[in-house]
Amino acid sequence: MEYSQATMNLETPINQLKGVGPAFLKRLERLGIRTIKDLFFHFPYRYEDFSDVRPITELSAQQSFCVQGKILAIKTTRTWKKKMFLTEAVVEDKSGAIKAVWFNQPYLTKNLGKGDFIFLVGKVSRGKQGLYLSNPVYEKKLDDKALTHTARIVPIYPETAGISSRWLRYTLQSLLRQFKNNIPEVLPADILKENNFPQRDQALWQIHFPNSLKEAQQAKERFSFEQLFLIELAVLREKLKLNKEKAPAIPINVDVIKRFVDSLSFKLTDAQRKCAWQILKDLEKKRPMSRLLEGDVGSGKTVVAVIPALNAVKAGYQVVFMTPTEILAKQHFREVAKLLAPFKIKVALLTGKEDKVTSQKIIHETRDGLKPEVLEISRRKLLEKTKQGEIAIIVGTHSLIQDKVKFPEQGQGLALCIIDEQHRFGVEQRTKLIKRKGQSSREIPHLLSMTATPIPRTLALTIYGDLDFALLDEMPTGRKKIITKIALPKERDKAYQFIRDQVVLGNQAFVICPRIEASKKKDREKKSSWDEVKAVKEEYEKLSNNIFPDLRLAMVHGKMKTKERNKVMLDFKNKKIDVLVATSVVEVGVDIPGATVMVIEGAERFGLAQLHQFRGRIGRSNQQAYCFLFTDSNSQKTHQRLRAIIKAEDGFQLAQKDLEIRGPGSLYGLKQWGIPDLAMKNLGNLPLVEKTREKAKELLREDSSLKDFPLLKKELAGISKSLHLE
Numbered sequence: 001m002e003y004s005q006a007t008m009n010l011e012t013p014i015n016q017l018k019g020v021g022p023a024f025l026k027r028l029e030r031l032g033i034r035t036i037k038d039l040f041f042h043f044p045y046r047y048e049d050f051s052d053v054r055p056i057t058e059l060s061a062q063q064s065f066c067v068q069g070k071i072l073a074i075k076t077t078r079t080w081k082k083k084m085f086l087t088e089a090v091v092e093d094k095s096g097a098i099k100a101v102w103f104n105q106p107y108l109t110k111n112l113g114k115g116d117f118i119f120l121v122g123k124v125s126r127g128k129q130g131l132y133l134s135n136p137v138y139e140k141k142l143d144d145k146a147l148t149h150t151a152r153i154v155p156i157y158p159e160t161a162g163i164s165s166r167w168l169r170y171t172l173q174s175l176l177r178q179f180k181n182n183i184p185e186v187l188p189a190d191i192l193k194e195n196n197f198p199q200r201d202q203a204l205w206q207i208h209f210p211n212s213l214k215e216a217q218q219a220k221e222r223f224s225f226e227q228l229f230l231i232e233l234a235v236l237r238e239k240l241k242l243n244k245e246k247a248p249a250i251p252i253n254v255d256v257i258k259r260f261v262d263s264l265s266f267k268l269t270d271a272q273r274k275c276a277w278q279i280l281k282d283l284e285k286k287r288p289m290s291r292l293l294e295g296d297v298g299s300g301k302t303v304v305a306v307i308p309a310l311n312a313v314k315a316g317y318q319v320v321f322m323t324p325t326e327i328l329a330k331q332h333f334r335e336v337a338k339l340l341a342p343f344k345i346k347v348a349l350l351t352g353k354e355d356k357v358t359s360q361k362i363i364h365e366t367r368d369g370l371k372p373e374v375l376e377i378s379r380r381k382l383l384e385k386t387k388q389g390e391i392a393i394i395v396g397t398h399s400l401i402q403d404k405v406k407f408p409e410q411g412q413g414l415a416l417c418i419i420d421e422q423h424r425f426g427v428e429q430r431t432k433l434i435k436r437k438g439q440s441s442r443e444i445p446h447l448l449s450m451t452a453t454p455i456p457r458t459l460a461l462t463i464y465g466d467l468d469f470a471l472l473d474e475m476p477t478g479r480k481k482i483i484t485k486i487a488l489p490k491e492r493d494k495a496y497q498f499i500r501d502q503v504v505l506g507n508q509a510f511v512i513c514p515r516i517e518a519s520k521k522k523d524r525e526k527k528s529s530w531d532e533v534k535a536v537k538e539e540y541e542k543l544s545n546n547i548f549p550d551l552r553l554a555m556v557h558g559k560m561k562t563k564e565r566n567k568v569m570l571d572f573k574n575k576k577i578d579v580l581v582a583t584s585v586v587e588v589g590v591d592i593p594g595a596t597v598m599v600i601e602g603a604e605r606f607g608l609a610q611l612h613q614f615r616g617r618i619g620r621s622n623q624q625a626y627c628f629l630f631t632d633s634n635s636q637k638t639h640q641r642l643r644a645i646i647k648a649e650d651g652f653q654l655a656q657k658d659l660e661i662r663g664p665g666s667l668y669g670l671k672q673w674g675i676p677d678l679a680m681k682n683l684g685n686l687p688l689v690e691k692t693r694e695k696a697k698e699l700l701r702e703d704s705s706l707k708d709f710p711l712l713k714k715e716l717a718g719i720s721k722s723l724h725l726e
């Protein structure tokens, strides 16, 4: 592969490489590779060391070796059933000769011929006529070229169908050669020096084609540092940017808040009071708040958010309340409207895509201060009323940040954005939301994000370092602790009988299965165990035909249409279904107060925090709830891990445990956050996290605009984008 260097840079799309057509493009895309840079940063996940080239006579069966030699003979034949091509070659070195055998690679004889000098790597087997190499990796030795696949430390990459490590090695080696001295360094010189890191282009060579495992390790350390450092910088810069902005200072109206708290049908927990107060104090300041409210499922976050919302509205401002899904938007709309019914506040719901003008739009207005009346109005009217400042609180999905939604230019305007289960919402987006005109110094809204995902403190500081935190660490009283048990396969019948008994009492049950079908990647990694996975469909068939033929069963999974899924969930909520068989889609969803039992199949396959989230779907009423964790595993480690969930009081402990045992990748939701692989692996590495943060702070103190580090700045733009900071 030869390319014209003049026209290529790191950002060049991968399809501009010769030989990368639409089919390859698609496969590469699956690996997340779109540009040459992505390819360079597709790192090996392990290496095989074949640098030791052995004399042929020293080989022994059942082990892998690398040998070199001359081809004495080579031929391809068809096997007797004519079903298979068989290529056989005899290769000789100074010590002796050995046969190499390949199946179904007839083109080999086109590449290799008698007299060629080759390297072979493969497993030695014993046949009738002695030892032979079966299906070895081969490589011709050309005079001037270094070896790529043999007689060295060979990188093994994450692959996908049609993209082999061999292809990646070949392409990478040729490309890296062409980019020699043309890969800009992004790390400041003193950081390189201090840590003894190799230069970026050198490090890329070292990570892909190391001369020793030590070289590979050195490069890995450099890139781990680099990726975390970039994340820290991006997050800290976002914070600096925010500090320069102004937000409306909203005075605390103690009277109104008191009235609101008195109007509630329950008593707020101390944690709720504390968090609400923290937020109110933030909003009093001219500095924009960026706060993440963390609290377990059912800890009562909504009402905490409604308090500052009400306070802002009473001071004459608008509030938006954004949710990730339509179901949640509707649920929040109802909830907020109900909570604020005594205050004669206009709450609106905006859902659907921009082009679906017929989608539901409901505006609701309190008349008698008790029962909210809900009126349907057109989208156009709703947008108009929002722009005129007539609507106090507007609830909706992401469609809220579309250009069409405008808030008043004059008057108080939008002061607070509340976001449920969506943590990233940068300064840019906030600015966009209020449509700042020209250079005028209009204020930007405060931000309150909410999440039920327990994020360990170390992690939170790294990826959400631009946010402050508030923790709801107390559950409303009256909730009973869910009784959780680890169940062995032989206890299955008992569990089913238990479900039956509960259904007779008028209660409902969940059965959670690990996945719809074995995913490709996992399949490759642990084939045998995935064969046993209870596919949700199979489980549903089994339960409805054999176990509970007389009960009402249904299933939900991610491959269903949203509409169908919503219908099933609604039926379940309305007690038209007794047992719901589901995949992890139930993690985020509607409340099912009637569900008192949950069976989790293949429990060992889930992270602890995730199991905790599942479990949070039950036990939401005053009835005692039960959770059975089924596992076929006899591993002591698995049982120990599962026992942690029986003991744990809250999701944070579990998340921290998960982080320690399974690594950051296991944390629910972390995969979507666009964190590069190495950084992900190192998120649990506290010393490195702290070091990179310190260095990032230091650099920003000296040069907050990074004017002396243009390449670093450019690199940051990419990171900020993938972290959704911009």
Ligand code: ADP
Pocket: 266, 267, 268, 269, 272, 295, 296, 297, 298, 299, 300, 301, 302, 303, 452, 476, 477
């Ligand atoms: P989450 O934190 O999961 O968003 P919600 O805000 O949906 O939780 O609250 C869950 C349920 O608990 C709601 O029905 C809500 O009315 C109720 N709730 C909230 N706070 C309290 C409290 N202090 N005491 C009793 N029930 C409460």
Ligand code: MG
Pocket: 301, 302, 420
């Ligand atoms: Mg909630």
